[in-house]
Amino acid sequence: MAEFLKLTDWTWQLEALKVTPSILAGMNKDQELLYRREGIKLIAEIGAALNCKPRPTIGVAAVYFHRFYMEHSFQNFNREITAISCLFLAGKVEDFPKKCKDVCAAAQAQWPEIYGKYHHSLVDEVMGAERVLLHTLKFDLQVGLPYDALLEYKTMFPDMSREQITDAVQIAWTFINDSIYTTLCITTEPQMIAIALLHLAFTVKGYQPVQQNMDPCWWSADVSNWPQESVDKACHLVLDFYSATKEHPVLESRRLTTL
């Protein structure tokens, strides 16, 4: 990954998504995004079967997954194995540890079409992949999620009714849950994700967060120089996910897509 496209240690410029390791190894962009969604779907569903919550375990696992494939290609590293090891590691890091064999058993029970072929070797695979994952993440395991920032905004709109802001925050919460399927977390800081998706919630519901005569970019006190267009762009990523999966739900065929 080209270093100069990095914004921070773990966020990249949008252009970086055009030159990911997978694309450099011959994949096209849409294929890669589909592969990412499939990996995340596995994380989310296996996580749910293990009683993991989107906040924090599944959210953190998803961030690990997206970061991993900014450094490695899907061609070299199976997404189904990486997905489990992300979930397994996130569980340990977030203090909701699940036994490796339980995670693997859940995976095989939920997705026999995908994990059945590994039989008993799955645990060893996941252990091996965990080490690669730890290397790749450079042990930088502390991941901030947008939820905390979102909750802080709950009290920051004096011009809105309590019902309205609660409603908007709940919708934004759901958007955040679903944003893990997109590449938002590798281009945008958690707080900015919270802002963008709360903005989306306001827009969807037609709520007026601030009075007419005030700056419509209500976030500018926290994140300056972030124009509305960029915020909208972030929202579109999530909306694109919804429209893309409306026709073709992720892993509808119960099998991973192959090239």
Added chain:
Amino acid sequence: MSSQPYTAGLHQSSTQSHRQAAPKRPLPNRADEPPKRALIGQNGQNTPSGGGTPNSTGNAEVDVKQQLLNYQKIFDHASYPFINDVSAYEKLSKIGQGTFGEVFKARCKTTGRMVALKKILMENEKEGFPITALREVKMLEQLKHQNITDLIEVCSAKTGSTSTSKDRTTFYLVFAFCEHDLAGLLSNPKVRMSLVHIKTMMKHLITGLNKLHRSKILHRDMKAANVLISKEGVLKLADFGLARPFVQRENPNHPRPLYTNRVVTLWYRPPELLLGDRAYGTKIDVWGAGCIMAEMWTRQPIMQGDTEQKQLTLISALCGSINPEVWPNCVKMPLYSAMAAEPNSALPQGKGRCLKLKIRHLMKFDSADGKPQSDPYGKKTNDQVPSDDDAMNLLENLLAIDPDRRPTADEAEDDIWFYKDPVPRANVGDLMDTIPTSQFEYTVGKGAHAGRGRHHNNPQRPHQAPRQSNAIPAGQYRDTIF
């Protein structure tokens, strides 16, 4: 543990959609209108991520074995550009045994910087990278502070090429090297500490602990051996192998989360843990800080029980009987009633508090000529020199039987003692200069430096609580101090 403020239904929009479920609804029920409006309309510039036309040639039965072999190959030959290889360091000697592996002294080949390499044992791990080590890494990343041990990086080494996928890499935590640990320093009678040294070290200790608690982390293994001192004379809290984050209870009516009470080395374990408390908090570390403070003068652990019962008896003997009078909530402790009812109870009643009597006379001000009056043997006293009553006061508070009466680390950091003469200095570098060799406790009792150090035959310090059945083997116990 983390609060989930919204109803479950909302979290699950897509994360829990079920197999048979109808095509996923893009938005939660409440948002009954699709998200059009301003946001849509600028569609042009956005490449829709698209459903991607799944190339559904089916899952051509790939030879699984081949696939695994490929994976393995990549794994074996990857050059790992991501974290350093441990060969960047030259191992010099083994200096100790941590909670989950050996510790080596080493030198960075490029910078010459001295480091401590803590090896993380993976051999017997059924659960991959140990969660304790993960916690330690994660917490230390958060805890950058001059009084907390400094994690420089995590390194890896490839071990011999075995045929299985296990045991291929070993990880090392790389810490800035500290010349000394407090236990080793205190056990060396040649080290003469003046009051200002002690006060400076206590200030560092409490400041580090306060940083820890403000970061919502419990150390859970406070003891002199886990306090390191750099050669510049700065104290560092170390060994976060048992540490864990805690949740602050905002609403006192909420049940507190329960933790294991098999923590803290026996000699430093507070009464609430010995009585089976599992809803403890930061005050367990404060008790440990109190034990360490007393040790500054006594030069060895003040209460060296060999069983939990004996430890409680020693606490009662020194700090007074444990009962609802001094500690109203003690009746809520899981083991209190049963223990108090026993005929030969580990909770003897009618004992007065004699902490002051035993220690105050050791807490001397430095004499007029600046000579330290602290006596490494903790026996002789100079009656000509007055005792430091502020130090005694702080110690009394740190070692309060009732955890609620112990000060928080934040309160202790502001104790009047630290503002009175002699005021703490930036470091105890001058003290370090008087000590020629490294004083790691490990090297005191064992290894090349065997036979040096502690006077008489002190029992070996018990190691981590969870790893031992009952502290030290019977027969080794000696009540050396009180």
